[in-house]
Amino acid sequence: MSDDVLLSVSDLTIRTAEGRPLVSELSFEIARGERLGLIGESGSGKSLTTLATLGLLPAGMTATGSVDLDGTQIVGASERTLVGVRGRSAAVVFQEPLTALDPLMRVGRQIAEPLRRRRQLKGAELRSAVTALLDQVRLPDPERIARAFPHEISGGQRQRVALAMALACDPALLIADEPTTALDVTVQAEMLDLIDGLVRDAGMAVLFVSHDLAVVSRVTDRVLVMKDGRAVETGAVADVVRAPREAYTKALVDSARQLESALDLGGAR
């Protein structure tokens, strides 16, 4: 694997406990700093693919093939190895921020946790790192947000907090699984701009999962289209939007919301 490849997935197959394949012989790569969108309809295997990348498959499911993340083989890795990789090599933001947040813990303490554990920060230094992260995800009044419990802030703010937690250890790869789907349209657009700006500034690679091509085209350079657990087509966002090769991709393009803006953005690249 060449040095600039950050994630190399090769022949990844994910099966249920009964042996039924849900993802089949999937292969793709993400270079350092590259932004790849994973699109496909509900049930096409996008989420399982991202979970396998971090060794987080649901109990009973098995993965075969190879997932090389930043030089570490994830398939078959021990929990100890996985803990060392998560957060540092790759961190994830899920659709529903409440899955990442502890309802009984103040937001500031939750963000502080990875900073304390991974970056050995404490005291005033830790507090100012937490505030800086909340500021980075453009949360107004970071000190107030840090003292709040998750239910005391809005859904959009919770998603920004989850993003701040993912960014805390400066991961090489940010995995975002439908991070804006649960948000209303305006908040969704702000969140996409935020992710776009932050990963560009940090030169961070992104694996961005969505069923919506218009959303993916705002944050990524290249897309991989999945259907029934298999890769159907891959290419530059602009090419796939303008000239989809497969009928399935064409249907996705046709149904993409805000297709005009997707084309405009694609043309700018």
Ligand SMILES: Nc1ncnc2c1ncn2[C@@H]1O[C@H](COP(=O)(O)OP(=O)(O)OP(=O)(O)O)[C@@H](O)[C@H]1O
């Ligand atoms: N824990 C599980 N047990 C059994 N089957 C599962 C489990 N999780 C997912 N699946 C099945 O695996 C397939 C792929 O699911 P996956 O969640 O990866 O799809 P997806 O493309 O991310 O869809 P969505 O956009 O709805 O999240 C689906 O058929 C789904 O029903």
